[in-house]
Amino acid sequence: MRKSSQVLMGAMTLASVITGIQLGAHAKPSGFSPSPTPTDNNTPTETPVPTGSGTPTSSPSPKPKPTAVSVSHTSDPVYYRYGVVQLTVVKSGSTITDIRLDQATATNGRSSAFSYLVSLALSAQSQSFDTSMMSGATFTTDAFVQALDNALNQF
Amino acid sequence: MNEFRHVELCMGTAFQYFGRTDLADQKLTEAIRESVAALHNADNVFSLYKPDSPLSQLARGEVSIAELPEIVSFIWDECERWSELTDGWFSSMTNENTFDPSGLVKAWATEVAANKLEEFGITDFAINAGGDIRLSKNISSGKPKRIGITKPVSITETNEAITVIDLNDTEFFAVATSGTAERGNHIWNSKEQKPADDFLQVTVVAKDIITADVLATAIFAAGNQAETLITKFANQIEVLIINSAKETFSTPGFSKLISPV
Numbered sequence: 001m002r003k004s005s006q007v008l009m010g011a012m013t014l015a016s017v018i019t020g021i022q023l024g025a026h027a028k029p030s031g032f033s034p035s036p037t038p039t040d041n042n043t044p045t046e047t048p049v050p051t052g053s054g055t056p057t058s059s060p061s062p063k064p065k066p067t068a069v070s071v072s073h074t075s076d077p078v079y080y081r082y083g084v085v086q087l088t089v090v091k092s093g094s095t096i097t098d099i100r101l102d103q104a105t106a107t108n109g110r111s112s113a114f115s116y117l118v119s120l121a122l123s124a125q126s127q128s129f130d131t132s133m134m135s136g137a138t139f140t141t142d143a144f145v146q147a148l149d150n151a152l153n154q155f
Numbered sequence: 156m157n158e159f160r161h162v163e164l165c166m167g168t169a170f171q172y173f174g175r176t177d178l179a180d181q182k183l184t185e186a187i188r189e190s191v192a193a194l195h196n197a198d199n200v201f202s203l204y205k206p207d208s209p210l211s212q213l214a215r216g217e218v219s220i221a222e223l224p225e226i227v228s229f230i231w232d233e234c235e236r237w238s239e240l241t242d243g244w245f246s247s248m249t250n251e252n253t254f255d256p257s258g259l260v261k262a263w264a265t266e267v268a269a270n271k272l273e274e275f276g277i278t279d280f281a282i283n284a285g286g287d288i289r290l291s292k293n294i295s296s297g298k299p300k301r302i303g304i305t306k307p308v309s310i311t312e313t314n315e316a317i318t319v320i321d322l323n324d325t326e327f328f329a330v331a332t333s334g335t336a337e338r339g340n341h342i343w344n345s346k347e348q349k350p351a352d353d354f355l356q357v358t359v360v361a362k363d364i365i366t367a368d369v370l371a372t373a374i375f376a377a378g379n380q381a382e383t384l385i386t387k388f389a390n391q392i393e394v395l396i397i398n399s400a401k402e403t404f405s406t407p408g409f410s411k412l413i414s415p416v
Binding site for chain 1: 162164167168169171283285286287288302303304305307316330331332334356358
């Protein structure tokens, strides 16, 4: 009750109950900062060897093989209120090495949110990443999570 | 200790489960299955997007509330109770004067889903119901008690956190955010019969998710008239508001929750 009566003593304006605060200094703790998005989009994928009578393919390049074979799976397109999301997840062993946005559209400038979600997912290595603990995100995040979940379930 | 994660799509949003347990895999699977079943049961009864749902039948006037499952009456009473508690700022009536309790149902279903996990002895978890978060009482200290609050879309084009709070060693176990963040104007000022537009986003931290969710909506709807409401619940909640001028306000105690990391 004391807290309540203290509040009541103020003038009856919004600003008397709630004070303006500066959040900027705390806005980027490590847990929620995006890790650098991988710039290498040429992560090797498990490409089926062409069979049949097609033109001969070039012999395998002599470059060193990656330690684990990378496998990629593409999600179904997820249509949501503001657009569509479709993505490809590349895994090497149990590690997600890349998430490629095949389609990622959103109105109101939301599409830029996707690169942030990708970096979050890569750093957290799962579809749950830190949005598990984000209050306020809804449609764009939901659509991304749904697409990621769909792609991961194909592994 | 096994970590578990689960994403369940229901009510048009993603329910994200995250936790730790000693439970054997089979029991854990069963617990999650029962928990998500509670969400879907609620959706099946209360969805207005499903034409055959009891609530859709009620909306069309085909049945009376007395003919419907008892849970509908319970939710109706809860909506009435919260409407009175919030001086009418929380309203389950649409601007067409039909009953739409979806605001309360999602939070209530999340609570029931969380209770299911607890019945199985899982005590260390969080459920993020499309941006509204319910923590278990015994959640272990550390990362899971840190919760980011997103910026409204009109302030940023990324999903950055405007701030991060830490509910470790507090009496709070729920965080809900109402806003126009990605949904456009979707909260109705039922007293003045217009979309609520004084605020861009309201976050409420409370002991339980129903209180957090209902009051976030009510404070958003009240806008610049929210003072009486915030004062009334001052001993139970902390509030963070971003108004349409993009100014940030909070209750005095909110700043103490901000994670110093």
